[in-house]
Amino acid sequence: MPKNPPFKVPPFFTTKKTNSKCLTTSFTTLIQNPKPSSTSLNSTFSNHLKNQRLDSARAVFNKIPSPHVSLYTKLLLAYAYNHRFPEALTLFNQIPSNSKDTISWNSIIKASIICNDFITAVKLFDEMPRRNSISWTTIIYGLLSSGRVVEAETFFNEMPHDDKDIATWNAMIHGYCNNGRINDALRLFRLMGSRDVISWTSIIAGLDRNGMSYQALVFLKKMVGSSDVEISSTTLVSGLSAAAKISDFYVGVQIHCCMFKFGYCCSLDEYVSASLVTFYASCKKMESTCKVFGEIVCKNVVVWTALLTGFGLNDRHVEALEVFGDMIRFGVVPNESSFTSALNSCVGLGDLEKGRVIHGVAVKMGLENGVYVGNSLVVMYSKCGFIGDALYVFKGIGEKNVVSWNSVIVGCAQHGCGVWALALFKEMLREGVESDEITLTGLLSACSRAGMLQKARCFFGYFGRKRSMKLTIEHYVCMMDVLGRCGEVEEAEALAMSMPVEANSMVWLVLLSACRVHSNLDVAERAAKRIFEMEPDCSPAYVLLSNLYASLRRWSEVAKIRSKMKHNGVVKQPGSSWITLKGLRHEFLSGDRSHPLTEKIYEKLDWLGVKLKEMGYVPDQQFALHDVEIEQQEEMLSYHSERLAIAFGLLSTVEGSRITVMKNLRVCGDCHNVIKLLAKIVDREIVVRDSSRFHHFKNGICSCGDYW
Known part of the structure; x- marks a missing residue:
C-alpha cells in the first residue's frame, strides 16, 4: 500500500484531468503581465515623486484604481514646487467632489501661492466649503510673503476669532516685520493672549532688521525673564545680531554665555557659529573672532564666509582674501556671499588683479551671472576704474534687481x-524696476559730473513728488552740488535755507566747495560761519576757505586761518595717492622721498617736466596756495602726490599699458592740466580716481571735459 504524501497536494497536481494547454497559457500570462497591487503602485508613485520624476509619477498615478485624495494632494504639490501650476489645478479639479477634504483645498491654495498666482489663491479660498485655521494662515502668510500686507490684514480681520491660533498671529507679526511695519507688529504682539518662542523670536528679529536693535535687546531681556517660554538658538542668534549692530560687546558676551549654558555652542548649528564670528568681528575684536573660529568643530561655508566678511568689516582686506584662498584650498566651496565679501575686499585694496582672479573662479562655478555675484562684480570693476567691464558684467546678469541697476548707474x-547713466535709467523704467533713493542719488551725481543742470532739476522734482519716496539730506547735497558746479551758487544757498530739515555741515561744505571753484567769497564766508557753528574743528572747512583766500592772493586772511587751525589743534588731511601693482599698494605724499625708487621717480618727473615745457606748459600759480617765490611754487606743484604715483607707474609697468592711480582728495587744476599732457607725451591712458570722480586721460584730453 503506498504511503500518504508528507504534504497536502495542491489541487492542480491532482489526478483530475485538466486542459494542459490552457494551464500553460495561464502561467505564461501571469508571468509576463503580473497585475500590480495597489501597495506596489503607491510605493512606485512615491519613489518617483521623491526623485522629482513627475511625468513618471503621473503615469503610475493614472494606473492606481480609485486613488486616495492624499495621493492627489501629493502630486499637485509636487507640480506646484516645480512651477507647473496649470497641471496642479487640473489635477485638483479631477478629484471627486465627495473626496475633496480641507487638506486638499489647503494644498491647492498653497500651490497657488507657491506659483505666485494670488488671484487664483483668493478665488479658491472663497470657494472653500469649510475652512480651518490652517486655511486662513496659509492665505495670510502667502499674501504677506509677497508684500500684499493690506490684503493679508483684511483676511486676518475677517478670520473668526476661534480660528485665530498662535500660528496665525505669528504669521502676521512676521509679515509686518518683513514689510517694514514694525509698529503694527508691536501692536499685535501686545494684543496676543499667549506667546510662544516663535512670537518672541519674530519680534526680536524684526526689531533688529528694522533698525531698532536696542529695542530688540530689551525684548530679549523680557523674554529671558518670562519663565513660560523656552529660548531657542534662533532667538539667541537674533539677539547676538542686534548686539553686533550696536556694538554692545557686554550684552553680546552675555548672550554668548547663554549659548554655552544651553549647549548651543557645542552643537553643529552653523548659524550659531557664524553669528558668534560676526558678533566679535563687528565689535572690532578680531583676536576673539579668530579664537571662536578656531574652536568651531564643523566649519562650513557659512562660518568661513562670516570670518571672511569680518576681516573686511575691519579693513583687513589682505587677510580677508587670504581666508578666501584658504576656503578653496580646504575644499570649502564658496557661495555667493563669499564672493561678494571677497570682491568687496578687492575694492577696499583697489586690487583689480585679484578681482579678476576671483571673477575667474566665479565663472568656473557658474555664478558670474547670478544677481549677487554680478552686482559685486559691477561695483568692483567700476570702483577699480574699468566701467566698460562693469557694463559687460551688468549685461550678463540673469535677473537684474534694483541693486543691479543702481550699481551700474552710480558707476557710470x-x-x-x-x-x-540716463540711458540706463530709461531702460530700467522700461523693465518695470521700481527706482529708490539710491537711484536718485546716482542720477543727480551723473548730472553733476556732466553739467546737466536742467535734467537734475527734473529728476529732483519728479522724485520729490513720488509718494513712495522721501527726499533725504543726501539728495539735497547732490542737488546743491549740481547747482554749485554749474555756477548757481546763490540758488544752491537758497536751497540749503529752504530744506524741510535743518541743513547739516555736509550741506554747507558742498556750498563752500562750490564757492572755492567759482571764487564767490561772500557766500563762502556765510557757509563757513554755519559750519563752524556746528563743527568748530571741521578741517575741510578751514582748508577750503584758506584755499579760496590763497587763490585771491589774500595772504593775511590765509595766515589768520592757519593760525586759528594751529590754536584749535585742527590738522589738515594730507593729500595722498597710491597705485596697486602685483597686489602691493605703493602710497605717496606730496614731496615724498621715502619710496625705494625715489631717485628714479624724481628723475622721471624732471624728464617729464622738460617735455611739458616743450609742449608749452606753464604752471598755474593759483593752485600753489602758498605765499612763496615763483620757483618754490613750481617745485611744490611738480611733486604733488598724484604725479609721484604716475611716475612710479611709468617706471614699473609695461610700456603702453594703462596706469590707474587713486587719490584721497580732489585733484588740483594744475595737476589735471599736466596729466592730460603726460598722457599724450607717454602715449598711455592714465586713470585717476579722486574724491569726486574718475578721470580718464588719453591723447591730451580728459573724460570729464575739464568739468569736475
Whole structure:
C-alpha cells in the first residue's frame, strides 16, 4: 500500500484531468503581465515623486484604481514646487467632489501661492466649503510673503476669532516685520493672549532688521525673564545680531554665555557659529573672532564666509582674501556671499588683479551671472576704474534687481558717463524696476559730473513728488552740488535755507566747495560761519576757505586761518595717492622721498617736466596756495602726490599699458592740466580716481571735459 504524501497536494497536481494547454497559457500570462497591487503602485508613485520624476509619477498615478485624495494632494504639490501650476489645478479639479477634504483645498491654495498666482489663491479660498485655521494662515502668510500686507490684514480681520491660533498671529507679526511695519507688529504682539518662542523670536528679529536693535535687546531681556517660554538658538542668534549692530560687546558676551549654558555652542548649528564670528568681528575684536573660529568643530561655508566678511568689516582686506584662498584650498566651496565679501575686499585694496582672479573662479562655478555675484562684480570693476567691464558684467546678469541697476548707474556717474547713466535709467523704467533713493542719488551725481543742470532739476522734482519716496539730506547735497558746479551758487544757498530739515555741515561744505571753484567769497564766508557753528574743528572747512583766500592772493586772511587751525589743534588731511601693482599698494605724499625708487621717480618727473615745457606748459600759480617765490611754487606743484604715483607707474609697468592711480582728495587744476599732457607725451591712458570722480586721460584730453 503506498504511503500518504508528507504534504497536502495542491489541487492542480491532482489526478483530475485538466486542459494542459490552457494551464500553460495561464502561467505564461501571469508571468509576463503580473497585475500590480495597489501597495506596489503607491510605493512606485512615491519613489518617483521623491526623485522629482513627475511625468513618471503621473503615469503610475493614472494606473492606481480609485486613488486616495492624499495621493492627489501629493502630486499637485509636487507640480506646484516645480512651477507647473496649470497641471496642479487640473489635477485638483479631477478629484471627486465627495473626496475633496480641507487638506486638499489647503494644498491647492498653497500651490497657488507657491506659483505666485494670488488671484487664483483668493478665488479658491472663497470657494472653500469649510475652512480651518490652517486655511486662513496659509492665505495670510502667502499674501504677506509677497508684500500684499493690506490684503493679508483684511483676511486676518475677517478670520473668526476661534480660528485665530498662535500660528496665525505669528504669521502676521512676521509679515509686518518683513514689510517694514514694525509698529503694527508691536501692536499685535501686545494684543496676543499667549506667546510662544516663535512670537518672541519674530519680534526680536524684526526689531533688529528694522533698525531698532536696542529695542530688540530689551525684548530679549523680557523674554529671558518670562519663565513660560523656552529660548531657542534662533532667538539667541537674533539677539547676538542686534548686539553686533550696536556694538554692545557686554550684552553680546552675555548672550554668548547663554549659548554655552544651553549647549548651543557645542552643537553643529552653523548659524550659531557664524553669528558668534560676526558678533566679535563687528565689535572690532578680531583676536576673539579668530579664537571662536578656531574652536568651531564643523566649519562650513557659512562660518568661513562670516570670518571672511569680518576681516573686511575691519579693513583687513589682505587677510580677508587670504581666508578666501584658504576656503578653496580646504575644499570649502564658496557661495555667493563669499564672493561678494571677497570682491568687496578687492575694492577696499583697489586690487583689480585679484578681482579678476576671483571673477575667474566665479565663472568656473557658474555664478558670474547670478544677481549677487554680478552686482559685486559691477561695483568692483567700476570702483577699480574699468566701467566698460562693469557694463559687460551688468549685461550678463540673469535677473537684474534694483541693486543691479543702481550699481551700474552710480558707476557710470563716477566715471562721468552721464549720458550712459540716463540711458540706463530709461531702460530700467522700461523693465518695470521700481527706482529708490539710491537711484536718485546716482542720477543727480551723473548730472553733476556732466553739467546737466536742467535734467537734475527734473529728476529732483519728479522724485520729490513720488509718494513712495522721501527726499533725504543726501539728495539735497547732490542737488546743491549740481547747482554749485554749474555756477548757481546763490540758488544752491537758497536751497540749503529752504530744506524741510535743518541743513547739516555736509550741506554747507558742498556750498563752500562750490564757492572755492567759482571764487564767490561772500557766500563762502556765510557757509563757513554755519559750519563752524556746528563743527568748530571741521578741517575741510578751514582748508577750503584758506584755499579760496590763497587763490585771491589774500595772504593775511590765509595766515589768520592757519593760525586759528594751529590754536584749535585742527590738522589738515594730507593729500595722498597710491597705485596697486602685483597686489602691493605703493602710497605717496606730496614731496615724498621715502619710496625705494625715489631717485628714479624724481628723475622721471624732471624728464617729464622738460617735455611739458616743450609742449608749452606753464604752471598755474593759483593752485600753489602758498605765499612763496615763483620757483618754490613750481617745485611744490611738480611733486604733488598724484604725479609721484604716475611716475612710479611709468617706471614699473609695461610700456603702453594703462596706469590707474587713486587719490584721497580732489585733484588740483594744475595737476589735471599736466596729466592730460603726460598722457599724450607717454602715449598711455592714465586713470585717476579722486574724491569726486574718475578721470580718464588719453591723447591730451580728459573724460570729464575739464568739468569736475
